Amino acid sequence: MQSPKRLMYDVAIxxxxxxxxxxxxxxxxxxxxxxxxxxxxPWDNAKDSAxxxxxxxxxxxxxxxxxxxxxEFDACIGGWELDGEPYTKAEGTKFDWWRARMLGGRTNxxxxxxxxxxxDDFKAKGRDGLGDDWPISYDDMAPYYDKVDRxxxxxxxxxxxxxxxxxxxxxxxRPRCHELLVKDASDKLGVTCIPSRLSILTKPLHGRAACHYxxxxxxxCMVNANFTSPNVLIxxxxxxxxxxxxxxxxxxxxxxxxxxxxxxxxxxxxxSGQDRHVQxxxxxxxxxxCESARILLNSKSSVHxxxxxxxxxxxxxxxxxxxxxxxxxxxxxxxxxxxxxxxxVGGLHVYMPWWIDNKKLDFPRGYHIxxxxxxxxxxxxxMGGIHRYPKGGGYGKELKADYRHYYGTSIGFDGRGEMxxxxxxxxxxxxxxxDRYGIPVLRFHWEWSDHEINQVKHMQETFxxxxxxxxxxxxxxxxxxxRGYGISNGGSIIHEVGGVRMGDDSDSSALNAxxxxxxxxxxxxADGGPFVGQADKNPTWTILALAWRTSEGIAxxxxxxxx
Amino acid sequence: MKTEDGRSKMKDGRSKMKDGxxxxxxxxxxxxxxxxxxxxxxxxxxxxxxxxxxxxxxQGQAAGAPAYAPKFFHADEWKQLRVLVNLIIxxxxxxxxxxxxxxxxxxxxxxxxxxxxxxxxxxxxxWLDGLAYDTYHKNFTNCSDxxxxxxxxxxxxxxxxxxxxxxxxxxxxxxxxxxASGFFxxxxxxxxxxxxxxxxxxxxxxxxxxxxxxxxxxxx
Numbered sequence: 001m002q003s004p005k006r007l008m009y010d011v012a013i014x015x016x017x018x019x020x021x022x023x024x025x026x027x028x029x030x031x032x033x034x035x036x037x038x039x040x041x042p043w044d045n046a047k048d049s050a051x052x053x054x055x056x057x058x059x060x061x062x063x064x065x066x067x068x069x070x071x072e073f074d075a076c077i078g079g080w081e082l083d084g085e086p087y088t089k090a091e092g093t094k095f096d097w098w099r100a101r102m103l104g105g106r107t108n109x110x111x112x113x114x115x116x117x118x119x120d121d122f123k124a125k126g127r128d129g130l131g132d133d134w135p136i137s138y139d140d141m142a143p144y145y146d147k148v149d150r151x152x153x154x155x156x157x158x159x160x161x162x163x164x165x166x167x168x169x170x171x172x173x174r175p176r177c178h179e180l181l182v183k184d185a186s187d188k189l190g191v192t193c194i195p196s197r198l199s200i201l202t203k204p205l206h207g208r209a210a211c212h213y214x215x216x217x218x219x220x221c222m223v224n225a226n227f228t229s230p231n232v233l234i235x236x237x238x239x240x241x242x243x244x245x246x247x248x249x250x251x252x253x254x255x256x257x258x259x260x261x262x263x264x265x266x267x268x269x270x271x272s273g274q275d276r277h278v279q280x281x282x283x284x285x286x287x288x289x290c291e292s293a294r295i296l297l298n299s300k301s302s303v304h305x306x307x308x309x310x311x312x313x314x315x316x317x318x319x320x321x322x323x324x325x326x327x328x329x330x331x332x333x334x335x336x337x338x339x340x341x342x343x344x345v346g347g348l349h350v351y352m353p354w355w356i357d358n359k360k361l362d363f364p365r366g367y368h369i370x371x372x373x374x375x376x377x378x379x380x381x382x383m384g385g386i387h388r389y390p391k392g393g394g395y396g397k398e399l400k401a402d403y404r405h406y407y408g409t410s411i412g413f414d415g416r417g418e419m420x421x422x423x424x425x426x427x428x429x430x431x432x433x434x435d436r437y438g439i440p441v442l443r444f445h446w447e448w449s450d451h452e453i454n455q456v457k458h459m460q461e462t463f464x465x466x467x468x469x470x471x472x473x474x475x476x477x478x479x480x481x482x483r484g485y486g487i488s489n490g491g492s493i494i495h496e497v498g499g500v501r502m503g504d505d506s507d508s509s510a511l512n513a514x515x516x517x518x519x520x521x522x523x524x525x526a527d528g529g530p531f532v533g534q535a536d537k538n539p540t541w542t543i544l545a546l547a548w549r550t551s552e553g554i555a556x557x558x559x560x561x562x563x
Numbered sequence: 564m565k566t567e568d569g570r571s572k573m574k575d576g577r578s579k580m581k582d583g584x585x586x587x588x589x590x591x592x593x594x595x596x597x598x599x600x601x602x603x604x605x606x607x608x609x610x611x612x613x614x615x616x617x618x619x620x621x622q623g624q625a626a627g628a629p630a631y632a633p634k635f636f637h638a639d640e641w642k643q644l645r646v647l648v649n650l651i652i653x654x655x656x657x658x659x660x661x662x663x664x665x666x667x668x669x670x671x672x673x674x675x676x677x678x679x680x681x682x683x684x685x686x687x688x689x690w691l692d693g694l695a696y697d698t699y700h701k702n703f704t705n706c707s708d709x710x711x712x713x714x715x716x717x718x719x720x721x722x723x724x725x726x727x728x729x730x731x732x733x734x735x736x737x738x739x740x741x742x743a744s745g746f747f748x749x750x751x752x753x754x755x756x757x758x759x760x761x762x763x764x765x766x767x768x769x770x771x772x773x774x775x776x777x778x779x780x781x782x783x
Binding site: 046052054056057059060061062063173174175176178179180181184202211212213214215216333334336337338340341342343344345375376377378380381382383384385386387392393394395396397399400401403404407425 | 572606652668672676715720740744747760763767769771782
């Protein structure tokens with residue numbers, strides 16, 4: 001095996017997203033020498049962002065490309081399919097796996113919805129007997145959520161909702177006018193509707209500029225007014241002089257010695273195609289839940305014959321993704337609105353946290369609602385399906401006028417709900433298929449249960465009621481039970497977590513309460529892999545807080561000489 | 564468009580920046596470059612990067628296109644397409660036509676780059692020519708304006724169309740969407756539709772009063 005230099009690092013981190021960035025940030029500050037492997041290339045929003053570019057400045061007008069399925073201006077390089085890096089699905093399984101290949105990973109992609117898990121979310125089994133409890137509680141996590149809030153910045157409002165804990169918030173932006181309409185309808189139907197909680201700065205913070213309200217967070221913010229891992233964690237960590245970043249470094253496996261202790265990470269340098277190795281005293285996987293599981297399962301040795309940290313056989317198991325379904329409608333009141341700039345921040349200004357007592361329902365746990373609508377920047381795909389508006393089609397001057405009347409008249413809702421981990425939703429190593437680097441790939445298995453299907457039915461009914469309450473119409477029928485009431489494919493909400501779950505019992509979990517492998521004391525996982533459950537909350541804020549907690553644990557153990 | 568409520572003050576109150584649709588490219592450029600350098604406290608290097616990128620992007624838009632030679636469409640298709648898109652989106656008192664906005668060029672690019680468009684676009688144009696031959700014994704392009712409209716009248720309203728027109732209706736639904744996508748995402752179209760964002764605001768005040776009044780909502 002060939003290596004550029006035989007340095008011994010204190011810590012090797014695989015992955016540069018939310019988890020990897022946080023570990024690098026905390027441990028370099030604690031004085032550790034850290035090396036970070038990223039499977040994609042470098043990226044710097046200050047130079048590389050398409051912020052404020054008009055669609056007409058590109059012949060594509062913003063349409064998607066293979067490496068940018070969410071539109072050519074989207075910051076995130078990656079996608080559902082990557083050249084030379086396949087994954088497979090068991091027969092009958094519908095699962096979509098989004099992978100980023102760039103510095104910062106999927107923090108270049110997300111909607112910045114930054115929700116804390118609540119006390120119930122960590123101890124859900126105690127309430128309804130389903131899934132498993134985390135080995136830690138909200139009280140263990142609260143100090144780290146506080147620190148994340150203060151370091152990164154998140155806006156929101158103090159609401160005092162028991163299972164939706166308030167944070168250390170920056171002021172929330174006022175709702176857009178259509179969001180006020182949504183708020184009114186929600187109030188009338190008894191749906192809790194409050195200011196959203198997004199990691200976008202409404203005031204300058206730690207030298208970062210406040211938001212300028214162009215609504216384009218997804219393109220990457222040139223002035224770092226929102227959170228991405230490079231902007232807020234990695235670049236400051238580099239300033240310590242303690243962080244080495246290897247881009248285009250595709251991790252193959254964690255190497256171990258004869259005692260089964262981790263010695264570093266072997267990887268493929270994508271430029272040369274050569275195998276290389278970094279040595280480190282501690283290895284932290286933060287490659288994304290499923291990718292970290294894949295690395296562990298591929299790290300087989302005589303001491304760890306089932307893969308590293310997998311003496312329990314639990315690695316790859318209990319993956320969950322957020323449930324999702326969407327309903328949009330035409331709201332006649334919104335016709336012929338006076339032109340105005342309603343870009344706002346790059347995301348919703350209001351949202352609906354879960355508001356119902358499950359005793360009244362035929363499913364456990366809950367969901368939150370995300371709101372969309374307004375007068376967006378016209379780009380490829382603009383107002384597709386005009387024949388479904390009341391005029392029913394047409395052409396010529398009358399059609400042209402209709403576009404003006406109907407522009408910005410749609411409001412829609414996305415449901416984002418909690419899935420209960422189950423035995424039938426997991427990943428494993430495909431026995432035959434390998435990627436272009438010769439690394440065995442993942443095979444996914446997925447099954448929703450009635451818990452999720454019934455929850456999605458409730459979403460559909462709620463969204464349709466909200467649209468009706470606003471005087472609007474939905475132009476499609478509610479999907480049938482056979483179609484899962486329109487439930488999204490597993491993985492497609494891009495909140496897949498679990499697969500390397502933590503727990504007190506080494507027979508049923510891969511990691512202990514410090515996210516340290518039961519079977520390998522100098523190996524840690526710092527992405528969504530350790531999650532025992534996922535709540536209905538977007539996982540990033542919990543990945544960040546948990547990674548901070550894990551990093552402090554590592555720093556403490558290093559100081560005590562325990563690692 | 565009136566910008567009274569849309570005006571946003573710079574943080575120090577010294578200068579104002581319009582965010583209305585009459586914002587010229589130069590104003591836009593100035594806003595993009597001046598605002599961060601002058602008013603936002605962050606690293607100079609970052610500001611320079613941001614400004615440089617914004618300027619490069621905006622200059623790119625100023626470059627005019629030379630006479631266009633289609634890559635996907637054949638000569639006859641190109642003529643037919645130009646007639647068809649202008650029937651869908653003609654010039655009116657507010658803005659120019661689909662061809663004025665470069666819609667056929669947009670379509671040629673998309674059809675070249677995205678193979679999924681090629682078959683339905685080509686088949687649809689041929690279907691329309693077929694209808695023209697059957698009805699008027701000449702191709703669509705050579706028909707009179709009244710004849711062309713008589714044909715579109717049979718496919719432009721899906722709910723009213725006869726069952727035998729189904730293929731034409733499907734094509735026209737997609738072609739209408741494709742035309743609007745190209746027109747309204749053009750510089751002319753953006754102005755026409757009244758989209759006035761994609762700019763720096765120093766402060767978010769919410770939506771302006773006329774927009775709130777229109778919906779009967781208000782800030783509490």
